[in-house]
Amino acid sequence: MASRRQPDSIPNNPNFGVFNTGHMSGPAQAAPFSHNATQVNNITNEAIDRARESIDDLRRRLEALRGLYPEVDAALRDLDAIAPRLAEPGSDPGTLRYMLQNLVERCGGIPGVLAAAEFVRSTVTALLPGSS
Incomplete structure (x- = not known):
């Protein structure tokens, strides 16, 4: 009985596996089999304001x-170190993730x-490049 070769299930186009829900530009690789694509994070003032508000709320609590x-x-010191980094969240995202x-x-x-600390992490992580 001859067996038929199954077609490759992985498409061979450059953006396969990259889901874009916004404006993209800059390096992004979504899966081990995907090719490089570009991504731009357009951070809005509203997103930065939301992150600052979440930090202020946690600080009050x-x-x-x-x-x-x-x-x-110690948590207040963490907030003191995180808050100034909102001006340029992409400058050292690994350190900011660690601090969060x-x-x-x-x-x-x-x-x-x-829950308030998780909200801070969520709002600040949303500003970082390659956040998931």
């Missing part, structure tokens, strides 16, 4: 809990602020 939990002061992860971990030990 943490300051209200100052002295009650040892993690509060530390913030969320610290806030996990403080009752009532984890």
Whole structure:
């Protein structure tokens, strides 16, 4: 019985596997089998304002809990380091992601602020290149 060769299931065009939901330009690679494409992150003032508002909200919540939990002061220091980076979030995205992860971990030990810390991570990560 002769077997028929199945066609290759991976299309061979340059943007296969790259989903663009906005304006793109700059390097992006979506999957191991995809080819390089370009992406541009057009960061709006609204997105930056949303990130700043989420940081301000978390800061108010943490300051209200100052002295009650040892993690509060460290989380406030994390916010102090994250906030100035919103001016150029793409300049060192790896460090900013690391800082956001530390913030969320610290806030996990403080009752009532984890959701606000996750919102900070979400709004700031949305500003970063190649965020997922």
